[in-house]
Amino acid sequence: MDNWVASVVIFCRSGYEKASKNFDEEDLKVDCTGYHFMITGANSGIGKCVTTSIAERGGTIHMVCRNETAGNETKLAIMKTTGNEDIHVYVLDLSQSLEVVKFCEEFRRTHDSLNVLVNNAGCMINQKELTEEGLEKNFATNTLGMHLLTTGLVPLLQKSKNPRVVTVSSGGMLVQKLKKDDLQFEQLLPFDGTMAYAQNKRQQVVLNEQYAKKYPEIHFSCMHPGWAATPAVKSSMPEFYEKMKDRLRSPEQGADTVVWLAIGQPILKMKSGLFFQDRRPVSTHLPLACTKVSAEEEERFVEELDKIAQNLRVERIVF
Template identity: 60%
Template sequence: MSFFRNAVWFCKGLGEYTQSGYLAAAKHFKPEDLDVNCQGKSYMITGANSGIGKQAALEIAKRGGTIHMVCRNPTAAEEAKTQLMTESKNDDIHVHILDMSEPRDILRFAAEFTQRFSSLNVLVNNAGCMVNTREITEDGLEKNFATNTVGTHMITEALIPALSKAEDPRVIIVSSGGMLTKKLDLSDLQSEKMKPFDGTMVYAQNKRQQIVMAHKYAEKHPKIHFSTMHPGWADTPAVRSSMPEFYEKMKNRLRTVEQGGDTIVWLAVAGDASKEKSGSFFQDRKVTSEHLPLAWTQSKPEEEEQLMGILNDYYQRFSS
C-alpha cells in the first residue's frame, strides 16, 4: 500500500504540483480576488523570513496589511523585514523572535502579543521543520513533531482570543501534499520505533496530523475560518536544504516562491476564501481531496479525538 500511495502521489505531483500544474490552474483564477485593501488588518506569519512565508508577507504588505513576522533567526528576520519594507513601501511590519519547537516560549509569546495588540485577523502557520536525524528537544519532544504539530497547536489555541476579537478571522496551516501518502498513525508520534529514522516520512505524518487538527479546530471554533493548503513543489531554501536529492531531480520543474505562496495570500485576503467550508484543504485556490483514490488513509473519529486529546494534554502541561 505504501508503494502504491507513493507512486500515485508522485504521478499526481508531476501533473499538479509543478510549475506547469500551477500555470494550468492559474488560467481559472479570478485576478480581482487579490485586488484587496488590507489596511487596518493584521496578519501573523510564522517562518516569514524566507520562502513562501516571506513571499506571502510581501504580497499582503503590498496591500497595506500589518505584518507580524514570527521567526527563529534574529539576523535573517531583520534582513527580511528591511527587504519587505522596501519592496512593499509599508513600514507596519513587526518582527517577533520565536522558536516554534519551544512550547513554553510559544505560550509566553502569545500571551504577550494578546496583551499588546487588541486583535489578530489572520494567523498563517507556515513555519515547518524537516530534520533528517532524530533530535529531541529539551522538553523531550522529537524535533519535527515539536515544530510542525505541537508548535502549530500551541500558537493556534493560544491566539484564539485575539482572533475571536477580529472581523472575519482566519487561520491558515501550510500543510503538504506529501500527507496524502500517510494515514494518521498515533502509535509512534515521537518516531521512537522508526528504524531507520526518515525525516521525510515523519514530516508527511506531521502534515497529515495538521489536516486532522484543522477539522477539529473548525468544529470547536465556528466563528473562525480554518484552512489547510498545499503550496505545490516550490523552489525554496527549505526544499534545497532538507530534500537536496529531490531538488536536484526536480529543480527545472519547481514552482517559484510567488506561485507557491499564491494560495496562502488568497486564503488570507480574498473574500471568497472564507466562504468555503471551514477546515477544508486547498490547492491552487480550490478545495481539493485530502485522500488519494483507494489509498485508505481516512482516519476514524475516535483517532482524531485521541490526537486532539494528546495535543491538549501538551497544552495543559506546558501552560503550568
C-alpha cells in the first residue's frame, strides 16, 4: 500500500508539479533548425506533444504513424500551429517486423542525417493476438519493432551530429522482472495484456542499457512519463482512467522529459543508458522488489530476441 500511495504522488500531476519547480527552462531554449527528428506514434498523446514542441523550435520532423489519415491530419494541425512546414509523415505498423526492416533500409537510402530517434509508439492489447508473422502483438510492437527500428537506423544516427535515442517506457516495468525465456507470453495463463505490456517496457529498459554499451557514439536514454491522460491510456485501461482521470498528468506534462532528453544540452554530459523521470535519472528497480537479473540473463534475452529476428529472415542483429 505504501508503494501504491507513493506512486500516486510521484506519477500523477502533483508529482510533476512538484518536480517542475526545479526545472531550468533554459534547457529547452534550443534552436532545432537543421536537425532531423524521427518520432514514432507521433499523431496522438505524448508523441503529438513531442512533435509539436520540437516543430516549434524549427526541427525537421519525421512522423512515423500507423494510421495515414490520423498522421496527415496531425501534421497539418501542427504545421498550422507552429508555422513549421518541414514535417513529413511515414506510415508504418511496428508490429510488422519485415516492414520495419524495409522502412529502415529505405530511410537510410534516402536520407543523409537523423539526429534524434524518439521511440514512443506502443500498444497494450488485452486479448492475445498474433501478427501476420505469427508473433504476439504486444511483443512485436513494443519490443521487437522498437528494436528493429533502433538498430536499423543506427548507421544513419552514427553519421549525424550529437545523435540521440529516447525511448518512452512505463512505470509498470518497475514491478516486472525480465523474463528471458517467454518473450511471446506462452506461459502467461490466462493472458494478461497489462502484464505483457509491463514486461515489454522492462525489456525496453534493458535494451536501452545494452545499446549504450554497444554504440558509444550515440546517446541513449529511457524514461517514464508518469501517468498521463492520453487517448491510449483511456482506450487500453478504461477503469484506471476513470478512477484516476482527475489526478493524471496532461499529455504535455508526460511529454516534458521526452523533449528535454531529445533536445536539452545537459543530457549530453550525462552517462548514456540511464532511465529518467521528470528530468532526473532514477533507479530501474524498486527497493526490495526482487526484479534484478544478472548480466548473463540480460545477454540471454538479447540472444533470444536475435533468434526471433533470424527466424523471420530479417537482418541479423549482433551485440
